[in-house]
Amino acid sequence: MKKEYYEKIIEELIKLIDEGVYIVDNRGVGRFYNDVMASLEKVNVEDVLGKKFHDAFPDMRKNDSTMLKALLKAEPTVGQQQSYKNFYGKEITTVNSTVPIVVDGETVAAIEVAKDITNIRKMSDTLLELQKSKEKPAENKSLIKRYTFDDIFGENAEFKIALNRARKAADNNASVFIYGETGTGKELFAQSIHYCGKRKDKPFLAQNCAAIPESLLEGILFGTSKGSFTGAVDREGLFEQANGGTLLLDEISAMPYDLQSKLLRVLQEDYIRRVGGMKDIPINVRIIATVNEPPEELIAQGKLRKDLFYRLNVVNIQIPALRERRDDIPRLAEKFLEKYNARFEKEIWMLSDSVVKKLQEYSYPGNVRELENIIEQAVSMGENEHVLTEKNLAMPTVSRKSRPMEIEYTGEFALDKYMGEIETKIIRDALLETGGNISKAAEILQIKRQTLQHKLKKYKLTVG
Template structure:
């Protein structure tokens, strides 16, 4: 097989790879250009193949092109952001991994694998510009920012009230705060409440989800960019500058790349930032509140959070309990959400049936308060002209099926009789619910006689 045949074969194989693949020879001419790269850059391979790279991408040069840079240096570049124009002048933003190629010990060319983040970059630029407008008080009348305060936080369980007490004390100072809670427990609600009860309340509150943006873009969002940092870069303030005097919420800090955590640590220690590509140190006064949806100690052990950053952030620690651990709050929260959606949906529901309460209390709520609110929203919308939220509305939502998929928790400290009772009660309640309390049908599902089921229901106090 000749080298031309080999290249033609590779072109066909790489045609089916989802990531963009671009290969140049030692003279800088394109020899492989797959379909994904065509779609990413909005061009046809006929426009690129067998042509010098810089003839096609005129916005690049020997320094800004990752392919040509690797070809010259022989050193791989991993996860490098590149902004350039295609042959039609359209701006493309990619994350590239580029490696040199050699054949029999001689330089052969360079290969690049590219991921398209053009839309994500545009979105991040919009976010930064919008946040900058907010911080400068230039928002339009149509833009409404939801502000949560401690008055919006409901809960009477001891663990929850303990977390709330710590949060209220945290509002009296500017120390870093680390909030731990499962998804849907209300971490941002706590963070906003701390900010708006503090002496920073009249200054910006900016939240950034660390899991939603690639590392190369997240750094620019946090610390800003300077003109010339990379092709297409402009002078733009990051959210640390925009939030000066206020509070930044770094949501899901456990998803922030470790290398970026080191830069964040330096900012927290030294009190200034430096934009990407810039040389000027910019002092900032920002309170940082970070959240994690997994136990922070375990996140440190798994190297998801740097130990030194953990100690820097964990000055004030707040642990928001999961809804399944504060069951006494489920019905009061449900009543609160019913009132809320009565107003929105023009309903008049003011009673929760006993069967509905049983269903709500049985569910483990993996999505926590957010899942409960969405469930009540849907149930209220499905309830016809009635003052009662009945179990049929929840049944329509298949909440009972979600309950049935849950594991039966077995306490290994119980004896065999207690363990069997726990399992038996679960199965009986499940069968009765699925059959709308029809004992005959429930008994058939359980494979026992009707009289036996009635006896067990009486024995266990099941109605």
Template sequence: MDLNYIILKNILEYLDEGIHVIDIEGKTILYNKSMEKIEGIEPENILGKQLLELFPSLDEKTSTLLTVIKNGRPIVNRSQTYLNYKGKKISSVNTTIPLFNDNDLIGAVEIGKDITKIKKLSEELIELRNKLSNREKLKSEDKIKKYTFDHIIGKSESIKKAIRIAKKASNSSSSVLIYGETGTGKELFSQSIHYSGIRSNKPFIAQNCAALPEQLLEGLLFGTVKGGFTGAIDRPGLFEQANGGTLLLDEIDSMGLILQSKLLRVLQEGYIRRVGGLNDIPIDVKIIATTNQTPLESIKSGNLRKDLYFRLNVIYIDIPPLKKRIGDLKLLINEFIKKFNFKLEKDVWMISREVMDLFNNYSWPGNIRELENMIEGAMNFVENDEHVLHIEHFPDYISDFKNIRKRESKNDFDIEIKNSLQKTINDIEKKIIERELTQNNHNISQTARNLNIKRQTLQHKIKRYNLK
């Protein structure tokens, strides 16, 4: 018995991706459990049978497997929508590869990932946006929260400098790149640039680049053409919807590098082409891109193309973290107390001196968002006749804020070497990973980017050091 064959068969059987292999005649010879879940058909009902017998919605032109059998060339990351064996509409992203024995084509293998739910959600999002854009302008304006520079609270020099640059950007059509840690207010700055500037009466549309797979994000940004690929319909993308206005691309360094190159072309040439289309559509859109990792770190880690960075970085805004503008803490606290007094029908006037001392000694890894959530949480525990936020209104761990600051200010490598060198190195590595996880609210992807290691490597180390 061939051990290699047994190992390979078991690996293919339990992969998360669906695996479907056909021979040169179009008959199925391998079909794993993941593909069974996607297409709703048991292996015994498909093995040895012709592909088109079981999938009547496909033909020799629309089936990626049969196309590869016909021309002998691979198809990479092709979006496909079809009816499965049970008549259910399925959307997937497939990579299909020809199989050769020496120079003879003997079959094809398809690796598929089910994106049905994600595609449905993205289509619903697009439809919702289209409905909103078709409503009366006054109605939609009343329902959408618009931020301007008046909403940015702070008197520290670092925040005032960021505001000065942003105000210059609001009256320019140039691209803007904003860097700021999670929770510092990047969208607040982005909306302020738009609604305080020359494009304020035009659309403002925001899209998180990390929220969708690259294939769906491309269609969402540039639009699609009916017949361009299986299941495609005529639909304008966000560039067309934002024409004349502003498009915010949040977490730009999470966008795939191939799509980044297509975005670069759009920015350079001033027109888009819908996915599957042939016509060039001129657009006039101001781009604001944001990242919570410094752009140079993103380039170094391979998450951001250098040429796209140079094209976006016409106006650069660095939003300071809260720990570098502690002098603004009191102003922000007063603003949030005022906000939640109205929202929660309370009558709070201030926080106690004890709580303020603890706040001043905390590094605020979640920045302004963390502070706002903490004030809101405390005000939920205030009685109607109470007017001051005391320590008992906050979570128990607030008492450790002073100790946390002391530990953070201490040298990360201040570890007494009592054990072997390897044990000491492991202790240092564990401490660094633990700190980064805390600062990124246990976001694995962001922490991996900050540490410049692969996500899988970080997950292995988290398990190794028992950090969950």
């Protein structure tokens, strides 16, 4: 096959790839450059093809460029974050994987595959600034709702065990591990432990580990050091911002496994090192970690390191689901009734017996958060009749009880197709029940919101 045929094949393949691809020869001249790369670097393909690397990207320095490192030192790079300016001065942040092409000991070309994370980088910078201003003891007190044990109610025996353990935890500085389903009040417990304890005048910061892209979480937690990548600045992470206080790591099982290992080292040695930094920074931070699935299952699934769990599980608190403490439902409903009467300026002072019965019969996959939402809806739509009746109660109507599904067997049976149909129907039912609210549907299905969004895309389901 002639050389030009190979080049044509490579060119067409590059067009099909969803990520940016840039190939230079041994002189640094651009030979292949796909439309995706042009889009993420905010240039035209013609601005790069046939031009030397330095002419296309004059801002890029030798020591910072993954492409030049591959070309000049024959060093491959995988998954490195890189910030730089394009030919027009536009700043871009990408995650790059770059490999040299070596023939007979000589580097003849370099290939770079890149993913644009400019917007994610900006989001993380904004998030860090918000986190930094969110909780400073003597300053922005109005920016965060502070909960204490006075805000927690429950007379159920199992719930009181959890509450008593939390009260004892407030008296010391040990790490705390809280397990409870979505909506059971894990952050309520965490804040109460902090604000009723010895660290109450120090910062309380919270980070949901599932809400941040894995590639950014390390920098958010540990901070960054100037020079770790182009455009990087010396910036405190959450550990430094929370120094002397408490850091809540929500959904810690969503943290990448290798980052869990780094967290374990921090807990053992009481110091952190910023991303790209060489200096060990001593810290004094209490860690409270939460999960919404049984920890033993998360460990078995490889989502939670066993050694990290043991290190965090000094104080173990298990918050029972609302369906396991039905005796608390009437009083909780009354408290929410008082709250939303005041908010909506209503005068609905009582729950009818039939409403109480109906509330106690429901299973609450969303737990206390779902009960509060039901009462909020009822009060907001109710009339000032002093008694909340069933006509005001918008209880979920789709039954979640297991029911048999008919299978039409025709001699052939595609299990994957059938399971997909079942999953599609269940998702549609949940969306119907919640009026198309993805977050609430995810709670009903007991999966993460991101997982549900992925399944909506997978099955081509629309909301609304």
